[in-house]
Amino acid sequence: MALRKGLSAILAKGPSDTVILSSLRTPICRSYSGKLKDAYPEELLAVVLRATLEANPNLPPEAVEDVAVGVVLSELGGSKAARMAMNYVGFPSSTSLYTVNRACSSSLQSIAAVAAQIRTETISVGIAAGMESMTRNYGSRAIPVNLWPGLRDSEVKHAKDCIMPMGLTSENVASRYGVGRKEQDEFAVESHRRAAKAQAEGLFDEEIVPVRTMFQEVDKQGTKVGEAKHITVTRDDGIRANATLEALAKLKPAFKDDGVSTAGNSSQISDGAAATLLMRRSTATELGLSSSIIGKFVAATTVGCAPDEMGVGPALAIPKLLNRVGIEAKDVDRWEINEAFASQAVYCVRELGLRKEWEQGKVNPDGGAIALGHPLGATGVRMTSTLMHGLRRSSGQLGVVSMCIGTGMGMAALFVRE
Numbered sequence: 537m538a539l540r541k542g543l544s545a546i547l548a549k550g551p552s553d554t555v556i557l558s559s560l561r562t563p564i565c566r567s568y569s570g571k572l573k574d575a576y577p578e579e580l581l582a583v584v585l586r587a588t589l590e591a592n593p594n595l596p597p598e599a600v601e602d603v604a605v606g607v608v609l610s611e612l613g614g615s616k617a618a619r620m621a622m623n624y625v626g627f628p629s630s631t632s633l634y635t636v637n638r639a640c641s642s643s644l645q646s647i648a649a650v651a652a653q654i655r656t657e658t659i660s661v662g663i664a665a666g667m668e669s670m671t672r673n674y675g676s677r678a679i680p681v682n683l684w685p686g687l688r689d690s691e692v693k694h695a696k697d698c699i700m701p702m703g704l705t706s707e708n709v710a711s712r713y714g715v716g717r718k719e720q721d722e723f724a725v726e727s728h729r730r731a732a733k734a735q736a737e738g739l740f741d742e743e744i745v746p747v748r749t750m751f752q753e754v755d756k757q758g759t760k761v762g763e764a765k766h767i768t769v770t771r772d773d774g775i776r777a778n779a780t781l782e783a784l785a786k787l788k789p790a791f792k793d794d795g796v797s798t799a800g801n802s803s804q805i806s807d808g809a810a811a812t813l814l815m816r817r818s819t820a821t822e823l824g825l826s827s828s829i830i831g832k833f834v835a836a837t838t839v840g841c842a843p844d845e846m847g848v849g850p851a852l853a854i855p856k857l858l859n860r861v862g863i864e865a866k867d868v869d870r871w872e873i874n875e876a877f878a879s880q881a882v883y884c885v886r887e888l889g890l891r892k893e894w895e896q897g898k899v900n901p902d903g904g905a906i907a908l909g910h911p912l913g914a915t916g917v918r919m920t921s922t923l924m925h926g927l928r929r930s931s932g933q934l935g936v937v938s939m940c941i942g943t944g945m946g947m948a949a950l951f952v953r954e
Contacts, residue, residue: 539835541862546834546952547933551818554651555954556831558591559921560584561810562747564772564909567670571769572807574671575749577610577913578617580809581667586625587745588663588811594825595813597626601659603633604649606642606666607913609673613637614913618667637913639678640876640939641838641947642666643810644916648836648949650814660819665811666914674805677701678912678942697843698943703791703802706877709847710796713883717796720878721784724801724906727875731903732777739902739929743921746770774804774909801878806909810917829954831924835861836949838941847880849946850938851887857936857948865889868898868950869932872919874939875904884940902926915939920951927953 540546562580565572572580589597603622607614615635622633638645643666650662679699690696709715734740752764779800789795790802814833820826837860839852850873858864871890875881881904885894893899902922905915916937923935938948 539861543863543867546861546863549817551816551821552655553817554654554814554833555817555820555829556833556924557813557815557820557825557828558588558830559743559812559917559924560587560591560745561743561914561918561921562808563744563769564774564806564808564911564918565769566774566909567674567805567807570773570807571751571767572747572749574751574764575669575747575807576672577607577614577667577669577809578621579749580669580747580807581605581618581665582621582625583745583747584665584809584811585622585627585663588813589626592813592825592828595823598628598630599661599823600627600631600663601661602650602653603631603663603665604636604646605633606636606644606646606916607668608637608639608642609668609670609678609912614667638945638947639942640874640910640912641916641941642913644836644920644937644939644947644949647812647814647833647917647920651833654814654816661815663811663813664917665809666917667809668911668913669807670805670911671807694843694944700844701791702876702942703797705844705846706797706802706879707792707795708845709877709883710879712845715879715882719882720796720801721781723878723882724784725779725781727900727903727906728776728779730901731772731775731907734902735771735775740772743925744770772908774806775903775907797877797879801906803876803905803910806911808909808911808914808918810914810921812917812920830928831951831953834950834952836947838945838947841944841946843944846942846944847877847940848883849940850884850948851946853946853948854888854936854938857950861950863934868934868936870901870923870927870930870935871899872923872935872937873899873904874910874915874919875900875906876910876940878906880940923951924953
């Protein structure tokens with residue numbers, strides 16, 4: 537099916553549209569020290585899948601034909617544990633499931649994959665989700681430990697650079713494109729300020745599903761303090777409302793001695809999950825669910841770039857997306873651009889000509905991954921959830937989600953609020 541191009545065509549409603557009925561997430565919490573550190577990724581997935589059913593009580597579980605789960609770090613690609621979680625919360629065995637790994641964009645890719653299944657009439661209803669526990673599964677820092685030496689020691693630069701630590705790619709972006717330390721720290725402080733304001737005003741409440749889980753308190757040495765207990769987690773816990781430029785300026789470079797990327801101006805490693813329910817508009821009509829539609833998926837695109845500067849991905853993916861759908865940046869009401877590192881986020885905003893939009897609060901208006909965290913497999917759907925709920929509050933229509941991708945890629949997707 538040919539993609540409809542141009543603003544009026546994108547905003548028009550048709551029976552073949554891929555619509556969104558809900559987009560929910562868990563709190564995003566700091567790995568190792570946050571409130572979800574003892575939770576399992578599939579446990580968090582179960583929470584958002586159950587919440588999706590509860591948020592759509594008139595949807596028969598058996599109507600969901602397939603579930604795509606973005607996940608990067610879990611054992612066996614997360615496929616067995618994810619399928620178990622889906623069955624556990626009440627989906628019938630006739631509902632199928634697969635996992636998706638496109639690194640940082642895994643769950644945005646899961647949205648695009650389910651949308652493609654719907655558009656090609658492979659299915660009518662599907663869920664795109666993501667899960668990650670970086671606490672449990674980040675031991676190798678997302679770098680393979682059992683790798684063919686022919687690649688690991690290759691003289692082919694773009695091959696070997698695929699396992700370059702992400703922090704060094706951030707330093708490359710900063711040095712090559714002139715993004716200074718102060719500019720990065722200022723960006724990071726603003727991310728925390730916006731996220732803290734949004735949290736204080738309850739702006740995340742509608743997208744967050746509380747998580748009831750076990751939690752074991754430990755001291756700074758990792759020694760258990762007291763007994764493990766059940767807690768209910770309702771809020772993101774990586775946001776630093778008191779972040780200041782002065783405090784961030786005191787932090788040492790995290791990745792190279794003379795570098796400019798620090799723990800304070802880089803995304804947090806995090807734990808969390810998210811899920812978005814999609815279906816064909818005609819199916820929503822048949823099921824009597826038209827009044828539950830909150831938006832629609834329009835299109836997504838991916839692009840490759842040099843692995844050693846993977847952070848430039850959004851600056852390449854977004855123009856490709858806008859050209860593909862026939863609109864301009866001025867038509868977009870809200871942008872969610874992942875803050876893997878302040879260096880690449882600042883560069884992408886600048887390169888895309890969105891500095892004014894950033895200052896006006898149209899780019900990451902409620903903060904980004906520097907403040908909220910970046911649970912790799914769940915980030916895409918988390919950003920989509922934040923986007924859709926944010927567009928509703930502001931009465932905006934068009935929104936873009938985009939992120940850089942480890943190994944040298946970028947992805948971007950366009951959504952419409954209804």
